[in-house]
Amino acid sequence: MDQQKAIFKLCKGLGCCDSCCLRYLGIRYQNAYENAQTFCLKFQDKPANAEKVDQNKPTDISPPSSTSENTVTSETNVSTDDKPTENVTNDESNNVNPGDDTKTDIKMEEDTSNKEDTDSSNGNVATSNGNGSRPAKRRKRDICTSCLGLLQKDGWPECNAAVKEVLDKKQYDSKTFGCGLSAPIATILREKVICLKIKEAFPDFDERSITTLKESWKWAYGPQLAQHIGIALDSGSVSPLLIVLNMEYPDDLQELEILKTLSPDLFESRSRQRKRFTVEFTRRSVEQALEGATLEALTALRWGSVRSADSAASCVSVVCTRTPLYLGGRYIKLSRELPQTPWLLGGKRMMESSVQDIIFEPLAKAYGMSEADADHRLKFMSAGREDVDVRCLGDGRPFAIEITDPRRELTAGELQQICEAVSSTGQVVLKKLVPVTKEDLTLLKSGEENKTKTYEALCIKLAHSKSSDTTQNGTTPITVTDEDISRINSYRNTPEGAPERIALTQKTPIRVLHRRPLLARTRHILDITASKVTGHPQLLVIRIRTTAGTYVKEFVHGELRRTAPSLGDAIGAPVDILALDVTNVQLDWPNKQ
Template sequence: MAESAEPLSGFFARHKTAFNDIEQLQQAAVALHKSNVCVWCVLRFLGFELGSVYQQQTDIAAKLKLSNTNDSPCVACLGILNYDLADQVVSKYREQQFDATDVVIGIELPKSVVVRHRSMQLYCSSNKIPVLSDMVDIKDAIKYMISQQLSRQCDIHVVGESGMRIDLVFIHSESSSECQFLVKQDISRNRRNANGDSRTTIVNELAACSDEKFLASFTSPPPAISTAAWLETIAFKRASLFVGGRYLKLERNVSQTPFIIDGRRVTEFSVSEIIGEPLKLLTRCDSYNLVGSGREDADVRMLGDGRPFYLECINPRTTQLEQQQIHDIEHNLKQTNSPVQVRQLQLIKPEDTKVIKEGEENKTKHYCALVWFANQLSEEKLEEINKMGQKEIVLQQKTPIRVLHRRAPLTRPKKILSLKVVHIRGRFYKASIESEAGTYIKEFVHGDLGRTVPSLAQMANETADIFELDVEKVSLDFPPS
């Protein structure tokens, strides 16, 4: 027998409610409906569990003898449960083309909903309509409504935890002031720590408010409304996708991230864009963020086996990737002779990114610098410098003048772990330097007007400057093998 033709007694027997008597159930349903409560909310207040019954409102309304004369929006849910919400969400989701298999739904309702729920509870109590303590919440009803459509049309399942999230925000200006009596109550009791009209404040004050005090400030049932709440925001948020590797910068005048001053680009290329744009196309993410294990200046090359980095793809539509697709990006950069190359490019887990930050204090770096001295060094002076360089040299390094605009003016102790200077010709020398992370090598060479002590210039007792600098090695085990 089709459910629409099923007698109410049979239907009633198959569905759990707050009632033991069919006639009482019908009377309660009619009373609620006459108070401008929609069929969805009638079912909620009668204690029906979420299920197929909520998808057959026309048949249920007929069984419960509910008229279709309610023209104004529902006073309990503000009309939220009575328009094509699920269709809107499904349509927007399809436009975005995420490849997720499950989602979490987050819902923000107008604050007046909790006040109106209390009002409805009091109305039910005064009309001897039993209300279950575990009655279906409006948010759960919304999630059920959407989950049925997402499952049917997109093969997406709504779950409790997922890397994919749909956030819905509803607003209703007509009832926005209905919580003010609770806010004033909170302020009068906690003048020094008033929380304003936060949802937590309203819920707490509502719980502390007696029925008598509530009814002195608000009607029961809730007052009718002329406009329904509307969906202000549908936001789709996906957990970030992380890609790790090591990059080489084979040319100078390439910054790690876009270098822009006063709206104008200083460098034509950046490492993050050269690596990030192909990954953005592949993952269809909103944006990306490159995090390196330190950074070299734009005029410094990164050679050797590269600098460890990871790139965060923010809100990616596509996450089900094959390693070959990632490898193709690495291969294409090589084939096009890009100034930035990548090695060991791979998908990594979010927890793997900790290595970059945790290794910041422990890693060491190897540099090769082309150094100029005002006068050619004697063999004795060169030998003296190299002998000093065989031992650890502790620097007192003030924040360099060139970065004072963005870093605090502090003195930081830094270590040169090894130093070897070799004469090339004339007044030019090659300096091989190993240092701990965070050491400013350019300033170590020329002294930064005495702000780095000792400096190579001071050790040589000559004016010195650095013409070219390359990073040859960053000692950090990343990415994971």
């Protein structure tokens, strides 16, 4: 406890607020920072004549006045509202180095002709104003030299107002929130100097033991913000709503300039890589520059002791975001003139709409999003995709939508209304839309590679054989024979008993080369059956079950032998495809319970 008291007094002498003193003592629980003024009493020497300390008032921890000519004494209030001003002497115990031009935060009243009463709650100095006496003047705010005012209550009303303004505009429906801080980078330099000063006085001090500024800020600022906005404070990793305050300090860049002298190689290297390092000072670069810094090196740069701050850090912006929500379902596509997502070619939309557009429209309306807003806040994901001219029938294709920064969760009734609005278009049918988790998306994406799909293809036989013309002797029409059907239904190029009937080697189809690399891939057909089409002797229907990623169109016509074997190899005649439908995507997603 004696060393803790000594460190507390040293930090006070360096201009730290109560909360920062607790940080350097390694105090790591919330109640201490919520009630820093009261909690700090245990680290202070009580006045000898004090029988009782009123804990609701700032506590004077100044030592008894000295008559020494070398001692200047000023009253110090222990409060998170005002940074205390310690007694300053020329001896080593008060950490003022003779010749050090660092400013010492000492406030002296020039005019002492009138008795003054100090109101610690608002930082005003009130003077007698009767009979023509001079008007009351406001005392200059004492700014913590470590946190630059972030842990002091004076600046919190301004922060609260900024948060409330954003929340009132966005209208989040959330019962809890987590809070985050973007602090001025200069606080890293100031923290380093204070740690070195403590280390100089107490060699066994470990700077890794201090409580981070962000953590102590959450503990100190968060509870009163919760009271102000009427939402319960929770962990940022638990609550869906995160409120981040961006704080800036006017002298940030000016103070950090010394690091270019302290660590010239680092910043010269960053300067040569301007495309990579667009910002001169980052938290990481400042931490790197200060890793091996010594008090002697900083003293040579006139940072032998932490400097007083002429102005406090202030809130320049508030960013409120809610954790993304995810919706899952299965869409049925009835049109042969509808891409899954907007089809852009050379920046030009090739078709009027898409499955994505049709689903997004009522969803964006439910959230009150503009078209531009929906473009960057809604994201479409699916287990594979079908071509523009391919229908997706049966139970449909699994898909999910990510909603960035949602204001609220939609009710089951609202989700059903969205399904009805989508289905009313006659192009897409949406039977169910349900909330899913981020973990569920993993199954969706893995299913894209591991699922199996069943297709139904309408095909046409183009010749009697691969070597013949379209007619035999000019008189016999081309027909699908029973032998053709039998050959397809029994065709296999894998060993008997293998789960796959046909192993294919497929080069990337020419039609998708603009968006996929040219590769030769092995794909499998698990099952295939064929049947004739009544009334159309040249046509046949095949029902085919494949592994993910199989190009069925290319399997039918072979694409100039880029896919081998093809359906034509099974019957010994050229075949082409007229229409294709996906009839089943074997993936239990979303969970059908």
